[in-house]
Amino acid sequence: MAIFRASFICLLIVAMASVAQASTLENVKKDGFLKAGTHIENPGFSALDSNGKRVGFDVDFIRAVAAAVNVPEIKYTPLTSKERLPALQSGEIDLLSRTTTHTMSRDVKLGLDFTVTTLYDGQGMMVRKELGVTDAKDLDGATVCLQTGSTTELNISDYFRKHGMSFTPVVFDKQPDVRKAYDTGRCDVHTTDVSGLAAQRSLMEKPEEHIILSEVISKEPLGPVVRHGDNQWSDIVRWTIWLTMAAEEKGVNQANVEEMYAKSKDPEVQRMLGKTGSLWTDLGLDKGAPVRIIKTVGNYGEIFDRNLGPKTPLRMERGLNKQWNEGGLVYAPPFR
């Protein structure tokens, strides 16, 4: 078994090394399309609208990168969570944007490179109001409905063990089944990522009878991933995302980006949007890239509001995902 594994890893490394030789940017430009991996479906992150077009938070960052390198077409590969990392390693896709949690083992063992965290998520819990629970530490002996096969299960058992409490897990394969089971009273607690919890609540028979506990029991920094070894490509993805974040900080949005480009007196905005300096050409892109990116997807705040914000079915608050000067963790390095 060990020999098999070793030879498999050897082949993997050979495959990866040969992939890394050609620059990803050159390949993408030559192909004329960006090969990106995303969810088959995940509300708010990647979904099909009524025209069969992909929309969502994860999808918008793929569109931003496609706009940065100026290719007209994106080839989406819908991936399962088991498939996503091999697909990136094998070169089947060049960018993975599929709510992938940045962890040390994934970063160092799998030949991957995590770019920027686009969403600081975490696992939360929902209970019925009538239970009278306000603190997660009162949940000793509770029955917990959750989805199998993800970190959700590990996180919740870690949490209960840490606080010396017991719980009975009731596991399901799909999120709608978890919801139905909780809604019909099979368990006391419904747990999943905070980004999904509000949406789950809105689908309950009586949404007002449930509360989401303030306790967040895990750290889930989610963001796009690229292959290890092509730093230029990794930088392009990073600075594309940081541009959307900086644009929000500077008040640049989808509607006013051309006006800001023409009129803004702020030297950082001028550098950021490629009017002055050579930041974007140094990166290997053209000078029009930043304006194109913002015109395509808007700034970080717009992307968030459009897909996850209070006006969407997900009804997510910005929370940790506020700008750094408003108490959040969204912090773009200076464009200098």
Add this chain to the structure above:
Amino acid sequence: MSEYTPSQNIPDRQPPATSVGIIGWVCKNLLCPWYNAVLTIVSCWAIWSAVAPFWEWAVTNASISLDPEVAKQHTGAAWGFIRDMWPVFMTGVYPAEERWRPLIALCIVVVLVSLSLVASYRRSRWLKILWFVSPIVVFALVYGGGITGLPVVGTHYWGGLMLTIMLSIVAMLAAFPISVLLALGRTSDMPIAKPFCVAYIELIRGVPLITLLFMASVVLPLFLPAGMELDKVLRALVGITMFFSAYLAENIRGGLQGISKGQYEAADALGMSYWKKTIVVILPQALRIVIPPMVNNFIGILKDTSLVGIVGLVDLLQIAFATTSNPKWFGRLEEAYVFIAFWYWILCYALSSYSQYLERKMPSASK
């Protein structure tokens, strides 16, 4: 005891009122004796308790408005979701402005099938040529590019019912000849071909389809040289075809063994070559016997194509999941399930009806 004489004819009497007409039918089939009455009542209750809530959900409390806000005020199904999204169910992420192309392809196939159902056309050579050309035409139409002058729509855009039908038809057509060869190989006594066929069949049958699909889509690309890429749909297709050719081969082997030895010996006695014997005498009879299990397998292929979701293809089942996270119609899973179940049922029922028609038309050799 009186002796029977012809003059003592007893006049025919009407059967008792309880065994004729509606009353008789009801009594015979539903109520008599008492335990049948109990069964009738219990079954009626069971059917009612299953159908009534469904009816309430699907019809009484349902809404068909395209506006999600209106749909929210109804407790039942929101069929507006299906009305809004049905083109996506049919073609997946295929570009909306190009959807007419799969539609025309479908029309071509439907017209060909209808023509073939007319007995007088079936023998015409034109129809055979049309059938032979149609896969190329359909592919050219849906994929585009080349001489068609249409924009290319790559296979990663294919999805929904279109992909399900394409995968199953191509898998059926490709698996059939392979399986015939495998079955012939396995029943032959050739020293290399026989063990190979046995090994192939037993190996593939011993592995779940999901494993084959995973191998084809996740492991295979790691071993390919960089830059070389096999199409994802093609990879899945190869996996499904390999899998079903093994199963079909076993069905056909059953047919080959079901023919009496006399047929083989008679053909040999007439001095026929192996291939002539096989094609003219054996296979026509063998295939006739195995129509029911073969159609059973075809129905299996059709439904098992839903496993390609595991390798990231968006077939009819996956499209149902994908559409339910549409922000506009968030969480409408039940409607989507009912809609795709309806489609699977139509396709499977059509297949099984056709096989019954074939069985009636072609009595097996033993009859």
